[in-house]
Amino acid sequence: MLNRVNRVALIGTGFVGSSYAFALLNQGGTEELVLIDINKQKSEGDAMDLNHGLPFAPSRTKIWFGDYSDCKDADLVVLTAGANQKPGETRLDLVEKNTAIFKEIVSEIMASGFDGIILVATNPVDILTYVVWKFSGLPKERVIGSGTILDTARFRFLLGEYFDVDTRNVHAYIIGEHGDTELPVWSNADIGVTSIAEWTKNKEGFNQADLEEIFLNVRDAAYHIIERKGATFYGIAMGLVRLTKAILQNENSIFTVSAYLDGEYDHEDIFIGVPCVVNRNGIRQVVELDLNKEEQEKFTHSVKVLKNTLEPILKNVES
Template sequence: MLNRVNRVAVIGTGFVGSSYAFALLNQGIAEELVLIDLNAHKAEGDAMDLNHGLPFAPSYTKIWYGDYSECGKADIVVITAGANQKPAETRLDLVEKNTKIFKGIVEQILASGFDGIFLVATNPVDILTYAVWKFSGFPKERVIGSGTILDTARFRFLLGDYFNVDTRNVHAYIIGEHGDTELPVWSNANIAGTPITEWTKNREGYSRGDLNQIFLNVRDAAYHIIERKGATYYGIAMGLVRLTKALLENENSVLTVSAYLNGEYGHDDIYIGVPAIVNRNGIKQIVELDLNDQEKEKFAGSVQVLKNTMETVLKKY
C-alpha cells in the first residue's frame, strides 16, 4: 500500500476538463494525472501549462498528456468530453450526439484494461452515466455521474447568501435530473438544525415567497452563465474534485451524485441525482430522504422525463 499511486485520467480537456485538472492540481489530491483529448496538441499544451504551476502546488503531481492506453492503470477515469450546451439549448437536447460519442470513448477505455471508477460529467449527465454503465458492463457502484452536486452547491450558496450564513453551514439538497425537472427538497433543508422555512419567520426582510425564486435561480443558473460567458466550468470542476477526493480518500462522504436506483425512492433502472455515500469502492449506499407527497410527485416526474428521453436514444445502441 505504501507504493500505491493514485492515477486520474481525464477524457476531454475542454473548459470543464482543463478546469478540473487545474483544481485537482491546486488541491494536491492525485499523484498522477493524465490528460487525453482528440486534440492531442490541446492536451499537451494543458499538461505543459499545469506542470509549470507545480512549484506552487501543495504536493507533487505527475502530469502528462497521453492516449486511452494510459487508462489501464487509472483509479478513476473522468469523462468531460462531448458536445457543449449552446445558448437556449437544454441538456437533454445533447443526448443523441453525446451518446454516440460516449460509445466510442468507453470502448477505447475498456480496451486499456481499465478496472476502476467511471466519473461522468458530460451533459445530459444522468443519461450519459446510464449509457456508460450499459456500455461498460461495470457494477453500478463504480459508474457515477456528477448529478446534482453542482445544483446542490448553487442552492446552498444562494440560501447562505440570502440568510447571511456561511454556505458550508447550509444543509439542503437538489435532487432529480440535472436539468429542468430537478427539485429542491425543502422538507429536509435546514441551517443549524432549524428548518429553512422557520428562518423566514419573525425575521425582518425574509419571506417564504423568496425561497421559490432562489430555487428558480438555481435551476436556471447554467442558462444565465452560458448567456454571459458561453459555458459553465469552474463550479462543476470543483464539484468533481470534491467527489474525486471523497473517492480516493475513502471518506464515506454524502454527495448528491447521479446514482443508479434499484428500488430506492420507489424507482428502478435509472441514473438520477440523489444523496449517496461515496468511498474508495464507489457508491456505498444511496441515502433515501423522507420526501413529502409533493416532492415525491415531482421526483417521479423527473424520473419519467429521463426514461422517456433515454428510451428513444439508447435502444439504438
C-alpha cells in the same frame, strides 16, 4: 515493493476538463494525472502549462498527456468530453450527439483493461451516466454521474446569502434530473441544526416567494451563465475535484450524485441525482430522504422525463 499511487485519467480537456485539472493540481488531489483528448496538441499544451505550476502546488503530481492505454492503471476516469450546451439548448438536447461520442470513448477505456471508477460530468449527465454503465459493463456502484452536486452547491450558496450564514453550514439538497425537472427538498433543508422553516420565522421581511425565486435561480443558473460567458466550468470543476478526493481518500461522504436506483424512492433502472455515500468503491449506498407528497410527485415526474428521453437511446445502446 512499489508504493501504490492514485492515478486519475481525464478524458476531455475543454473548459470543464482543463478547469478540473487546474483545481485538482491546486488541491493536491492525486499523485498522477493523465490528460487525454482527441486534440492531442491541446492536451499536450495543458500538461506543459500545468507542470510549470508544480513549484507552486501543495504536493507533487505527475502530469502528462497520454492516450487510452493510460487508463489501464487508473483508479478513476473522469469524463468531461463531448459537445457543449449552446445558448437556447437544454441539456437533454445534447443526448444523441454525446451518446455517439461516448460509445467510442467507453469502448477505448475498457479495451485498455481499466477496472476502476468512472465519473461522468458531460450533459445530459443522468442519461450519459446510464449509457456509460451499459457500454462499460462495470458494476453500477462504479459508474457515477456528477448529478446535482453543482445544483446543490448553488442552492446552498444562495440560501447562505439570503439568510446571511456561511454556505458550508447550509444542509439542503437539489435532487432529480440535472436539468429543468430538478427539485428542491425543502422538507429536509436545514441551516446548522435548525430547519429552514424555523429560520424564515426570524427573517425580517420574509416572503415565501423569496424561496421560490432562489430555486428558480438555481435551476436556471446554467442558462444565465451561458448567456454571459458561453459555458459553465469553474463550479462543476471544483465539484468534480471534491468528488475525486472523496473517492480516492475513501471518505464515505454524502453527495447528490447521479446514481442507479434499484427500488430506492420507489423507482428503478434509472440514473438520477440523489444523496449517496461515496467512497473508494464508488457508491456505497443511496440515501433515501423522507420526501413529502409534493416532492415525491415532482421526483417521479423527473424520473419519467429521463426515462422517456432514454428509451429511444437504449435501442441504439443495446443493438
